[in-house]
Amino acid sequence: MELNGPAFRPAFDEEHYLRRGNEHVRVTKVRRSAARAALRIGLWLGAAGAVTGIGFALVHHVTHAPAFAVQHLVVEGCVRTDAQALKNRLDSALGKNLIRLRPATALPDLAGLPWVERLLIAKKLPDTLVVQVVEKMIGRQEISS
Numbered sequence: 001m002e003l004n005g006p007a008f009r010p011a012f013d014e015e016h017y018l019r020r021g022n023e024h025v026r027v028t029k030v031r032r033s034a035a036r037a038a039l040r041i042g043l044w045l046g047a048a049g050a051v052t053g054i055g056f057a058l059v060h061h062v063t064h065a066p067a068f069a070v071q072h073l074v075v076e077g078c079v080r081t082d083a084q085a086l087k088n089r090l091d092s093a094l095g096k097n098l099i100r101l102r103p104a105t106a107l108p109d110l111a112g113l114p115w116v117e118r119l120l121i122a123k124k125l126p127d128t129l130v131v132q133v134v135e136k137m138i139g140r141q142e143i144s145s
Contacts (some may be wrong), residue, residue, distance in 0.1 A: 077133040
């Protein structure tokens, strides 16, 4: 009986090892390279997700923090307009977040006051809303304080 052929392979076939060994090394290197690439991609995606999450959390914190709630109203430039009446009309802004506050939509229509030509509204961090009143002119003279 002959012990050669595909049915019989010795325990250690040096020729087979040399032929198949290089292929095994190449396949192993390719698999390692793919695994490292996947790990790198996963790490980059994780880092990007963490940075994005921190950014959203920071924005949410600032726009909802009680530290930025309007607590003070300052009215400047009133000569003929009653400053206290103007403050009373602006009371709806108290307690709202100063960062999210949009004066054009959040504040009542104040242009209807008789002496008010326009209002300049400024936000002064962390908790102050400054309203500067520009009153209408009489003839060519401007009413000023």
